Amino acid sequence: xxxxxxxxxxxxxxxxxxxxxxxxxxxxxxxxxxNGNEVDIRTKGFVVVVAIxxxxxxxxxxxxxGGAGATFVMDGFRLYFGWDCPEGDDTCVPATESQIDTDxxxxxxxxxxxxxxxxxxxxxxxxxxxxxxxxxxASWTFVIGATLQAAAVNMTMLQVPRLLSGAxxxxxxxxxxxxxxxxxxxxxxxxxxxxxxxxxxxGIVLVSILNLWLKNWSDGWRISYGGNVVFALxxxxxxxxxxxxxxYLVGKEKxxxxxxxxxxxxxxxxxxxxxxxxxxxxxxxxxxxxSTWAEIFDxxxxxxxxxxxxxxxxxxxxxxxxxxxMFYAPRILENFFxxxxxxxxxxxxxxxxxxxxxxxxxxxxxxxxxxxxxSGGILMCxxxxxxxxxxxxxxxxxxxxxxxxxxxxxxxxxAYSWGPVVWVYCCEIYPLRSRGKATGLTTLSNWTWTTIVGxxxxxxxxxxxxxxxxxxxxxxxxxxxxxxxxLPETANRTILEIDExxxxxxxxxxxxxxx
Numbered sequence: 001x002x003x004x005x006x007x008x009x010x011x012x013x014x015x016x017x018x019x020x021x022x023x024x025x026x027x028x029x030x031x032x033x034x035n036g037n038e039v040d041i042r043t044k045g046f047v048v049v050v051a052i053x054x055x056x057x058x059x060x061x062x063x064x065x066g067g068a069g070a071t072f073v074m075d076g077f078r079l080y081f082g083w084d085c086p087e088g089d090d091t092c093v094p095a096t097e098s099q100i101d102t103d104x105x106x107x108x109x110x111x112x113x114x115x116x117x118x119x120x121x122x123x124x125x126x127x128x129x130x131x132x133x134x135x136x137x138a139s140w141t142f143v144i145g146a147t148l149q150a151a152a153v154n155m156t157m158l159q160v161p162r163l164l165s166g167a168x169x170x171x172x173x174x175x176x177x178x179x180x181x182x183x184x185x186x187x188x189x190x191x192x193x194x195x196x197x198x199x200x201x202x203g204i205v206l207v208s209i210l211n212l213w214l215k216n217w218s219d220g221w222r223i224s225y226g227g228n229v230v231f232a233l234x235x236x237x238x239x240x241x242x243x244x245x246x247x248y249l250v251g252k253e254k255x256x257x258x259x260x261x262x263x264x265x266x267x268x269x270x271x272x273x274x275x276x277x278x279x280x281x282x283x284x285x286x287x288x289x290x291s292t293w294a295e296i297f298d299x300x301x302x303x304x305x306x307x308x309x310x311x312x313x314x315x316x317x318x319x320x321x322x323x324x325x326m327f328y329a330p331r332i333l334e335n336f337f338x339x340x341x342x343x344x345x346x347x348x349x350x351x352x353x354x355x356x357x358x359x360x361x362x363x364x365x366x367x368x369x370x371x372x373x374x375s376g377g378i379l380m381c382x383x384x385x386x387x388x389x390x391x392x393x394x395x396x397x398x399x400x401x402x403x404x405x406x407x408x409x410x411x412x413x414x415a416y417s418w419g420p421v422v423w424v425y426c427c428e429i430y431p432l433r434s435r436g437k438a439t440g441l442t443t444l445s446n447w448t449w450t451t452i453v454g455x456x457x458x459x460x461x462x463x464x465x466x467x468x469x470x471x472x473x474x475x476x477x478x479x480x481x482x483x484x485x486x487l488p489e490t491a492n493r494t495i496l497e498i499d500e501x502x503x504x505x506x507x508x509x510x511x512x513x514x515x
Contacts (some may be wrong), residue, residue, distance in 0.1 A: 114166025150226025296356025376417020
């Protein structure tokens, strides 16, 4: 029998006196008005703490992007693995450029392959055992893989565990943004879900600063590969106090547990209404169970359209070239400024990435998802075209400076739009009974292209860096039209309202409905 959420539960704990958090422009005394109706936008401080903890998976991933890529220009790393020879050693034969490209491609590509595996395996845990079990399992998988990399004694021992650490990150990237979105109040869902991307860029900046010191230590590369174990262990510890997703619990008809979980992240006077909404959202799962893979692709509730849109957005995010640029920035810039200059140039791009992400936090609810993706795509396309032009010219410091400038503009465009907003959007658009498999599939597409780009880029950049940037620009050009015509807005909407918007959305020019 379904419990009536309007009846107070025996032994429930009042949380009315718990302070709210105001850093997200929240006024708990004056609810906002929407369409003439008052909307309660109060937000408990603990839900922000939980969102930050869940986003630690993003920090772990960002640390890997900035850490692993920088090791390729560290003298200690290159000497240890035989890419270069010690000064004065006439008997040493350094690795060929082709072998170095292969090693770099495998270090990056195996991580992406592992992440793709993690993203497609995770939905089974996600749907059957919950969000917390998925994050816990993923975190320990990452810890094992990263520890083995830090202890590597040869290139094979470094590369193979990348599958394990990648699997952990892939599962976290599938689960954590959805978990944050499910716990967040609807009117701050975009801001809190953006914390995933904010954590990624924070990890990149953190390790980029560390790299300035690590490059001078012969074993510094080990910290670049294994230092983020600390953050994985913190996440594991935080999971002991984090609630399970109330949406998951309601979908499993565990109403008493759902109410207890909701008490941690909502005020007492908000709970009855939200429990009713959760039961309504979960009605299909309660009656029909979790969607099969076949149902994910049928046209009921426009699921096929949503799946193809999610896959398209995640694919474009990676085919826009962001990880190729951020991961291989030290190598690209080394040609203009030397190894130390390459690391400093990468740090500059990473700092730009970090601060530009705050634009999303400030605007994602008021501007909406579609406007940010559209405007960001235009800026990214222009910047990539300019970078392609300058990359075709003679390698001088002036040209290198201009490449840094336009790469910086590209990073700004990505950081406030396609970086965070794609993750936000893909965790919003799927009904509860389809959410695990759907987000797993869209995340799989992200990591599949991450793997391919990461493995191919060293060879492609050696052949034609200009061609790489031109290819990325072409992909982003297409994305501008995808957003303009095919993307319904999701900001400040419940899943039932999103269902209705997808049902009624039709491509039109000029576009009339942005919010």
